[in-house]
Amino acid sequence: MAFWRSKKTSETDEPNEASANAPSVSGSADEQQGSGLLSKIAGGLQKTRRVLGTDIRDLFKSEGRLVDDDFLGELFARLIRTDMGTGPANKIREEVAKQYRGRVVHLEEVIQTITQEIRSQLSQDHGELAKNDSPPTVVLVVGVNGSGKTTSIGKLSHYLHANGHSLVLGAGDTFRAAAVEQLTIWAGRIGCEIVTGKSGADPASVAYQTVDKAIEVGADYAIIDTAGRLQTQSNLMQELQKIRKVIDKRLPGAPHEVLLVLDATAGQNAISQAKGFSEAAGCTGIVLAKLDGSAKGGVVLPIREQFQLPVKFVGLGEGMEDMAAFDPDSFADALLKG
Numbered sequence: 001m002a003f004w005r006s007k008k009t010s011e012t013d014e015p016n017e018a019s020a021n022a023p024s025v026s027g028s029a030d031e032q033q034g035s036g037l038l039s040k041i042a043g044g045l046q047k048t049r050r051v052l053g054t055d056i057r058d059l060f061k062s063e064g065r066l067v068d069d070d071f072l073g074e075l076f077a078r079l080i081r082t083d084m085g086t087g088p089a090n091k092i093r094e095e096v097a098k099q100y101r102g103r104v105v106h107l108e109e110v111i112q113t114i115t116q117e118i119r120s121q122l123s124q125d126h127g128e129l130a131k132n133d134s135p136p137t138v139v140l141v142v143g144v145n146g147s148g149k150t151t152s153i154g155k156l157s158h159y160l161h162a163n164g165h166s167l168v169l170g171a172g173d174t175f176r177a178a179a180v181e182q183l184t185i186w187a188g189r190i191g192c193e194i195v196t197g198k199s200g201a202d203p204a205s206v207a208y209q210t211v212d213k214a215i216e217v218g219a220d221y222a223i224i225d226t227a228g229r230l231q232t233q234s235n236l237m238q239e240l241q242k243i244r245k246v247i248d249k250r251l252p253g254a255p256h257e258v259l260l261v262l263d264a265t266a267g268q269n270a271i272s273q274a275k276g277f278s279e280a281a282g283c284t285g286i287v288l289a290k291l292d293g294s295a296k297g298g299v300v301l302p303i304r305e306q307f308q309l310p311v312k313f314v315g316l317g318e319g320m321e322d323m324a325a326f327d328p329d330s331f332a333d334a335l336l337k338g
Ligand SMILES: Nc1nc2c(ncn2[C@@H]2O[C@H](COP(=O)(O)OP(=O)(O)OP(=O)(O)O)[C@@H](O)[C@H]2O)c(=O)[nH]1
Pocket: 143, 144, 145, 146, 147, 148, 149, 150, 151, 152, 173, 176, 179, 227, 228, 229, 289, 290, 291, 292, 293, 314, 315, 316, 317, 318, 322
């Protein structure tokens, strides 16, 4: 499932982002949705691009620039302003140094090199969910309070449903009544079943019943929400492990995906969240929500570098269709080419 497709243009193109990112083949509902999302992703990354693209352009006040230590230092400082962290920024600096040191370069050459390097650092990321050989595929969704879990579940469910998959949602955030209501509204919009527990019920029992229901009705996916928690709250982290264990008891091998929803506006804080959650909850992938409101989209890079956690989806707004499957090529292009 990829509804944010990579563009197929030549290496030297400097395209208008909205049109040039259009899918190579058009026609299917999937792809029509994709082309809308492509301009959305470019729009979503606008803030990050403003920091990165504009900053890098500013390095080139004159025609070309000599690539020396001064230039490389300035480049590095500008890269890390997007919260991409020192490791990934260093790799980009080294690549630029390797290719151009001692030479006068033009903006386009440097942008091209940076884009390629970002692509290659993220090349293993893609927006695909794991799939259980015999349904249901169980997806557990975790993250800190307010990161966008419930909204992301709604958007993901909408996408799966629109593509012919049946699903059951589990309102595992039994702590916050509004979260249950919110998920119930999403289920109503999508037209899928939802399992809820009483307020304060054991979330593990809701998770168990959700998987049970999905098996009973033969659903393709069971998607289970959880209450927001801080990665430092060890009792609540243990609760996630219990939820996992109980799910596995009902369906051995499940959950097949544990998606960590990170708020893109959190920048470097998202890194400590990724660390705490991936250790305690065995996360398999990231949903980077609220990319539309963030200038820190570069944070995708250190998360991949440090935790080998692929970004699977990005959230680009609060509406039902405001989510895109992650694609490194489109991401790198949208980040730099404006
Ligand atoms: N702009 C924007 N807003 C988003 C996105 N995803 C979620 N939001 C908003 O972020 C806020 C929090 O989203 P929720 O889905 O309620 O977050 P949550 O993680 O379930 O929250 P808790 O249950 O309190 O932990 C809401 O106002 C959402 O509408 C996104 O991709 N873009």
